[in-house]
Amino acid sequence: MPAHLEFLDLTVRYGKKKALDEITMSAARNTVLAIVGPANSGKSTLLKTINRTIDFITIAKVEGEVRISGEEVRSMPNVYALRRRIGMVFPLPVGLPLSVYDNVAYAPRRQGIHDKAQLDEIVERCLRDSVLWDEVKDRLDLLGTRLSGGQQQRLTLARALSLDPEILCLDEFSIAIDPVTTMKIEEVLTRLKEKMTIVLVTNLTQQARRMGDKVAFINDSQLVEWGDTNQMFNAPVKEITGRYLNGEFG
Amino acid sequence: MPSSHPSSNTPPAARKGWRAAVAGIADSIEKPVEVLIRVCGWSSIFLVAAIFLFVLLGAMPVLPKIEWFGEHAFFTSTEWHAKDDHNPSYGVLGMIVGNFAVAAVAMLIAIPLGLAAAVYISEFAGSTTKEWLKIGIEVLAAIPSIVWGFIAVTIIGPMLQKYTGAQWGTNLLNGGIVLGLMSIPLIVSLAEDSLRAVPDSYREAAMALGANKWEVVRRVLFPAAKTGLVASCMLGVGRAIGETMAVLLATGNKNQIPDSLLDPVTTLTAAIASEMGDAVTGSDHMASLFTIGLLLLIITCAINLTANVFIRGHKKKGAA
Amino acid sequence: MNASSNPFSPAAYELKKQRGMKIAHWTTGAIAVALLLPVAWLLWMITVRAWPALSWDYITTDVRSMGAEGGIWGPLIGTFYLTLMCLIIVAPIGVLAGIYINEYAPDNALTRSIMVAVTSLAGVPSIVHALFGLGAFVATMHMKTGMLTAAMTLSVMTLPVIITSTKEALSAVPKNFREACWNLGASKWQTIRTIVLPNSFGGILTGVILVIARAAGETAPIMFLGAVLWVPIAKSGAERLAPYGINDQFMALSNHLNLICKDIPGMSDQMMFGSAFILLVLILSINGAASVVRSRLRRRKRW
Numbered sequence A: 001m002p003a004h005l006e007f008l009d010l011t012v013r014y015g016k017k018k019a020l021d022e023i024t025m026s027a028a029r030n031t032v033l034a035i036v037g038p039a040n041s042g043k044s045t046l047l048k049t050i051n052r053t054i055d056f057i058t059i060a061k062v063e064g065e066v067r068i069s070g071e072e073v074r075s076m077p078n079v080y081a082l083r084r085r086i087g088m089v090f091p092l093p094v095g096l097p098l099s100v101y102d103n104v105a106y107a108p109r110r111q112g113i114h115d116k117a118q119l120d121e122i123v124e125r126c127l128r129d130s131v132l133w134d135e136v137k138d139r140l141d142l143l144g145t146r147l148s149g150g151q152q153q154r155l156t157l158a159r160a161l162s163l164d165p166e167i168l169c170l171d172e173f174s175i176a177i178d179p180v181t182t183m184k185i186e187e188v189l190t191r192l193k194e195k196m197t198i199v200l201v202t203n204l205t206q207q208a209r210r211m212g213d214k215v216a217f218i219n220d221s222q223l224v225e226w227g228d229t230n231q232m233f234n235a236p237v238k239e240i241t242g243r244y245l246n247g248e249f250g
Numbered sequence B: 001m002p003s004s005h006p007s008s009n010t011p012p013a014a015r016k017g018w019r020a021a022v023a024g025i026a027d028s029i030e031k032p033v034e035v036l037i038r039v040c041g042w043s044s045i046f047l048v049a050a051i052f053l054f055v056l057l058g059a060m061p062v063l064p065k066i067e068w069f070g071e072h073a074f075f076t077s078t079e080w081h082a083k084d085d086h087n088p089s090y091g092v093l094g095m096i097v098g099n100f101a102v103a104a105v106a107m108l109i110a111i112p113l114g115l116a117a118a119v120y121i122s123e124f125a126g127s128t129t130k131e132w133l134k135i136g137i138e139v140l141a142a143i144p145s146i147v148w149g150f151i152a153v154t155i156i157g158p159m160l161q162k163y164t165g166a167q168w169g170t171n172l173l174n175g176g177i178v179l180g181l182m183s184i185p186l187i188v189s190l191a192e193d194s195l196r197a198v199p200d201s202y203r204e205a206a207m208a209l210g211a212n213k214w215e216v217v218r219r220v221l222f223p224a225a226k227t228g229l230v231a232s233c234m235l236g237v238g239r240a241i242g243e244t245m246a247v248l249l250a251t252g253n254k255n256q257i258p259d260s261l262l263d264p265v266t267t268l269t270a271a272i273a274s275e276m277g278d279a280v281t282g283s284d285h286m287a288s289l290f291t292i293g294l295l296l297l298i299i300t301c302a303i304n305l306t307a308n309v310f311i312r313g314h315k316k317k318g319a320a
Numbered sequence C: 001m002n003a004s005s006n007p008f009s010p011a012a013y014e015l016k017k018q019r020g021m022k023i024a025h026w027t028t029g030a031i032a033v034a035l036l037l038p039v040a041w042l043l044w045m046i047t048v049r050a051w052p053a054l055s056w057d058y059i060t061t062d063v064r065s066m067g068a069e070g071g072i073w074g075p076l077i078g079t080f081y082l083t084l085m086c087l088i089i090v091a092p093i094g095v096l097a098g099i100y101i102n103e104y105a106p107d108n109a110l111t112r113s114i115m116v117a118v119t120s121l122a123g124v125p126s127i128v129h130a131l132f133g134l135g136a137f138v139a140t141m142h143m144k145t146g147m148l149t150a151a152m153t154l155s156v157m158t159l160p161v162i163i164t165s166t167k168e169a170l171s172a173v174p175k176n177f178r179e180a181c182w183n184l185g186a187s188k189w190q191t192i193r194t195i196v197l198p199n200s201f202g203g204i205l206t207g208v209i210l211v212i213a214r215a216a217g218e219t220a221p222i223m224f225l226g227a228v229l230w231v232p233i234a235k236s237g238a239e240r241l242a243p244y245g246i247n248d249q250f251m252a253l254s255n256h257l258n259l260i261c262k263d264i265p266g267m268s269d270q271m272m273f274g275s276a277f278i279l280l281v282l283i284l285s286i287n288g289a290a291s292v293v294r295s296r297l298r299r300r301k302r303w
Helices: A043-050 A079-084 A100-110 A116-129 A149-161 A179-192 A205-211 A229-234 A239-245 B017-028 B030-065 B093-124 B127-142 B145-164 B172-196 B200-208 B213-224 B226-242 B245-250 B268-276 B284-319 C012-053 C056-060 C073-104 C109-123 C126-140 C147-171 C175-183 C188-196 C201-217 C253-262 C269-299
Strands: A005-014 A017-027 A032-036 A060-068 A086-089 A167-171 A197-201 A214-219 A222-228
Touching: A005 A043, A017 A043, A017 A060, A017 A214, A017 A222, A032 A205, A043 A060, A043 A086, A043 A167, A043 A197, A079 A086, A086 A149, A100 A116, A100 A149, A100 C188, A116 A149, A149 A167, A149 A179, A149 C175, A167 A179, A179 A197, A179 A205, A197 A205, A205 A229, A205 A239, A214 A229, A214 A239, A222 A229, A222 A239, A229 A239, B030 B284, B030 C073, B030 C109, B030 C126, B030 C147, B030 C188, B093 B127, B093 B172, B093 B213, B093 B226, B093 B268, B093 C012, B127 B172, B127 C012, B127 C269, B145 B172, B145 B245, B145 C012, B145 C201, B145 C253, B145 C269, B172 B226, B172 B245, B172 C012, B200 B213, B213 B226, B213 C012, B226 B268, B226 B284, B226 C109, B226 C126, B245 B268, B245 C253, B268 B284, B268 C126, B284 C109, B284 C126, C012 C269, C056 C073, C056 C269, C073 C109, C073 C147, C073 C188, C073 C201, C073 C253, C073 C269, C109 C147, C126 C147, C147 C201, C175 C188, C201 C253, C201 C269, C253 C269
Parallel strands: A032 A197, A032 A214, A086 A167, A167 A197
Antiparallel strands: A005 A017, A005 A060, A214 A222
């Protein structure tokens, strides 16, 4: 039984510059893989290779493999089907210029779900899971773009959950969200782990420690090391890992 | 609540059975739609090629019969008697001179006024004044060519006759005035665009050094926006040369090399428009009009392409 | 206190500079305003001289005696159908072409040549479009000169207008909306249909309206492609509202004005100015509609 998500010798170049250099790691089903590292070290690029949105960056060249349940993503015939299997939350909050309800119902509707009761159920569940429900339940017809930054961030999360993804990728989701809400979302994520595999890119090492089953440290386009959370924080192999995780640089 | 949802622990392929099917249909129309969009996207290339092709094809029958070199050749003679079946002569010098003369008069009027107005709108005017001026310029731009021609015949012509004693009201000057007024909106809006494209940091830097607004315009904006301004003037010229109806009515349509501003002239466009009605399909006369069209097409395309090279070079420099 | 003792009083050269700026300000301003005065005056002149002709009857009566008597019903309805037909042909093609250029086209030489083609097409003189229409549709495809050939020729001419405005309207929609949809597994076309087009509708509509104005006002491309001085029109019934068949020769307002002021000697002042006035009001109000749409749009931001 292969790991749910695998990177094999994954190298990405932007022109001449290497954004990722021979990354090899994997995440088992229903675990959280936390990825930490300084800014611009290639973490977001890594997420883009999973749902192949890297294809939109014309200068990007991808070598190596990304596998989901053993299947190489670039050999999949239907890229849209691939993307629907993966929930993706990028750090820039984007509320689509639709109502809050339509924002969340967007992807299910594209999938052919038009039954009102079913949509209502999905919208409420996703908004609850992204800890936004209580704030917007009375104004679901408000434009998504009118929400505050933090609310839009959670709306993005709700949209990502609307397709019941098997892998959920979060890229610094807490950047625009207050600590209390962040903790609530973390609780939800712990529960969602029952249903999906989570890849959590974060620059908060404590978040990685709380959430991660495994932690990977990426620095300067390279995977320095990765392993069990306890081992990474308590007995890292490389000295630089310990210094980063203890907040000595970043 | 999670229990009400389809189980997610089953493998992805088996999951979401009918949903995946519906999504598959939606994905499958993607390709044909993209093909349709692509074909439409390429349409302008097809059309430009087709225009050149069909105008060339139309001109073809008469091309070997036209004298291309010598004293009384196509470009050196003013004798245009294409209607004459027995002894036709094809000389477009008069039309070319007329065309450029009208365009030159038009630009003498339009360029200084247009640039001044653009400077005022982009640098000096308050926001309300700006709005009103823009509306006025839009009105100017919206007046159809044929209405300009009508104005030239019925209003400007008689005025010229009255105040200059010209024999004909429709003449080179009249054409130039009308065409100048028609070209102003284009020049104003393009020139304003290129002035606005100069980053505000330039203005602020010059102001910080103690320059006032006029010095900023003269010493900073004009040099920085130079290529854009030149390009907008060239596009104005291109438009002026290709203009048909207004010129047809305003210039008096007489094939001669003008001695003065008050002489009637004709242009390539007006010659086609005025003779086409009489030309018999398939005749050499018809083909000779297509030849003029081909010449016109080449001239205007050359001007527009050069102007666009200017603009593109300018944009690249601005981005860097 | 005299000026020289005040350290903040402007020096002589500074005063001169300030004067220079004032002069520039007022000169350019005066020119900008002066540009509009002749236009206002010309519009006024046309209105005054058209006034005696204007009445409801003038609009609803047929052209009689080669335009010397009667009204302009035939040309007016002809312009309406011509413009409508042109729009039906050009709007879908132009909008899809704009979508291709802004959403699909890769950044390569082919795309750049498409853009060059669009600007070249916009620069082709209108009389050359007439030649193209004659050469391609009439001589080669053996179509009759009439409503359809004229509308097709106008469509070729107005295509770049609609492409350019569509492209601009689409590029005003932020890129991250598209990315958000792609991340949800929406295809390119789904994203365009559900997010991009609804949010650029106003801009595209503005382009469409500008095409209407352009097509309704243009003369050169239609004058040899089926627009004529007079065709008989039914006196009553539904055919009075739809008097032309798709391949019939037709009357159009712009060409009507062209013919009566150029080719018919001794035309009465008021009949000519009447047609010019109606054409002008028609075109200006279409353009006005475009401006209203645009300013509405600016006020109602959705993000």
